[in-house]
Amino acid sequence: MIPNKSDWQQLATYLNEFGQISTEFLTGVAQRPVQSAVQTMPHQSLPDTGFDLDGALSKLRETVIPNLSASAGPRYWGFVTGGATPVATLGDWLVSTFDQNLSKGSDSIATDVERQTLQWLNELFYLPDTFKGTLTTGATAANFLATITARQFVGLQQGIDVAKDGVFGLDLKVFSATPHASMIKSLGMAGLGQRQYQSIATLPNSEAMDVAALEAALECSQAKGKIVIASAATVTATDFDDLQAIRKVCDKHQAWLHVDAAFGIFERLLNGTNGKTKGIEQADSITLDAHKWLNVPYECGMFLTRHRQQLFDSCDVPAPYLVSSGDEPDFMSLGIENSRRFRALPIWLSLQAYGREGIAHWVAKNIEMAKQLASHLEQSVNYELMHPCQLNVVLFRPNCEGLTDAQADQKTQACLDNINNGGRLLLSPGKWQGHKIIRAALSNWQTDEQDIEIAKAALAAV
Numbered sequence: 001m002i003p004n005k006s007d008w009q010q011l012a013t014y015l016n017e018f019g020q021i022s023t024e025f026l027t028g029v030a031q032r033p034v035q036s037a038v039q040t041m042p043h044q045s046l047p048d049t050g051f052d053l054d055g056a057l058s059k060l061r062e063t064v065i066p067n068l069s070a071s072a073g074p075r076y077w078g079f080v081t082g083g084a085t086p087v088a089t090l091g092d093w094l095v096s097t098f099d100q101n102l103s104k105g106s107d108s109i110a111t112d113v114e115r116q117t118l119q120w121l122n123e124l125f126y127l128p129d130t131f132k133g134t135l136t137t138g139a140t141a142a143n144f145l146a147t148i149t150a151r152q153f154v155g156l157q158q159g160i161d162v163a164k165d166g167v168f169g170l171d172l173k174v175f176s177a178t179p180h181a182s183m184i185k186s187l188g189m190a191g192l193g194q195r196q197y198q199s200i201a202t203l204p205n206s207e208a209m210d211v212a213a214l215e216a217a218l219e220c221s222q223a224k225g226k227i228v229i230a231s232a233a234t235v236t237a238t239d240f241d242d243l244q245a246i247r248k249v250c251d252k253h254q255a256w257l258h259v260d261a262a263f264g265i266f267e268r269l270l271n272g273t274n275g276k277t278k279g280i281e282q283a284d285s286i287t288l289d290a291h292k293w294l295n296v297p298y299e300c301g302m303f304l305t306r307h308r309q310q311l312f313d314s315c316d317v318p319a320p321y322l323v324s325s326g327d328e329p330d331f332m333s334l335g336i337e338n339s340r341r342f343r344a345l346p347i348w349l350s351l352q353a354y355g356r357e358g359i360a361h362w363v364a365k366n367i368e369m370a371k372q373l374a375s376h377l378e379q380s381v382n383y384e385l386m387h388p389c390q391l392n393v394v395l396f397r398p399n400c401e402g403l404t405d406a407q408a409d410q411k412t413q414a415c416l417d418n419i420n421n422g423g424r425l426l427l428s429p430g431k432w433q434g435h436k437i438i439r440a441a442l443s444n445w446q447t448d449e450q451d452i453e454i455a456k457a458a459l460a461a462v
């Protein structure tokens with residue numbers, strides 16, 4: 001098939017196919033197995049002449065669509081998975097229709113939509129407008145931007161412009177209690193080295209940082225530059241670090257404070273600025289995620305910092321054909337990619353359609369449903385609740401009474417495999433206090449009482 005300009009005259013055909021596929025998939029997502037049984041593509045050679053639209057779509061229908069997971073559905077509780085609301089999904093469809101490039105702001109209003117979206121996100125989370133930043137592909141990319149912005153800041157403290165001269169001679173240490181794995185990955189990618197991370201003790205029966213231990217570590221450290229990474233919330237126990245206390249300690253030691261609040265920031269929609277994220281507004285940088293609890297399609301995260309200049313210095317694109325387009329820095333000079341999709345649109349449309357109230361509604365519902373599931377497990381003779389449910393994550397394992405630790409871990413893994421193979425739920429493994437556990441994270445806007453009943457039945461069957 002050779003593409004032709006006149007193909008767009010067949011737009012109705014394309015939309016018709018699109019409508020059918022999307023309707024079937026989205027209306028059936030709650031019924032399809034959450035985890036697909038087939039995950040390997042059949043061998044097929046590269047098509048030379050192509051099969052035309054019909055042929056290509058029938059391949060898609062035969063081999064791909066039946067074997068997709070229901071990650072957009074209400075019982076995909078692995079990782080921290082948001083799904084996508086109808087409005088955000090529509091927004092994402094339109095991103096492809098409009099196919100804008102938000103590298104610079106000189107040819108379209110789209111770049112300013114991203115600026116407005118970032119400003120609205122500040123407002124949504126009650127953050128001061130001193131926070132500036134960019135949309136990213138996810139929280140990992142945001143954590144990487146945090147690392148290189150902090151690296152630039154710490155370099156300047158030591159008279160080194162890292163963006164220009166590199167990390168040679170840079171003397172720094174990174175301190176954290178329970179960083180997300182993507183934070184550690186970022187240290188390697190940023191050339192700081194994963195071994196520059198010093199683990200700080202946690203409070204008893206918690207993943208939250210022991211601030212006194214942090215203070216002692218900073219005091220003992222000979223490093224000239226210090227970066228502290230705090231969590232709001234941790235991915236397993238959903239613990240929040242005491243950000244106010246950590247800020248004070250950081251100030252005393254001129255340390256950069258980054259807060260990974262990928263999903264924990266949404267707690268702010270329920271409890272405002274005096275809840276568990278109190279003090280986050282004093283961070284130097286913050287990671288947020290939109291494809292988690294904001295329920296927009298992948299890939300969408302956010303990076304915010306009070307030091308945009310250091311972000312800009314780390315990412316600026318100095319090419320004559322890319323000269324900056326205005327007073328505000330171009331997004332290509334505030335992040336990893338030069339060419340960037342219009343990923344602001346699904347968020348912008350969601351904020352317009354649902355407002356703060358709509359988003360807070362599904363966040364509260366997820367927490368309520370997680371607590372219902374936790375209380376069911378607590379009363380069950382077949383399962384053990386491993387930690388009280390504090391937010392949207394439930395930690396449990398099968399009843400392991402009388403088993404050795406090794407046997408308990410083995411039983412837990414087998415139980416998890418059985419649950420996931422059953423296709424009604426998808427859960428992740430995890431570790432809590434040295435024990436293998438099963439982790440259910442509820443962040444999909446659709447999850448309701450019916451799903452909790454299905455989950456109870458699936459757990460009972462195992």
Ligand SMILES: Cc1ncc(COP(=O)(O)O)c(C=O)c1O
Binds near residue numbers: 079139180234263
């Ligand atoms: C606290 C935290 N930070 C970072 C990440 C990485 O997010 P992403 O998959 O969007 O890169 C996650 C993912 O679960 C997370 O929970």
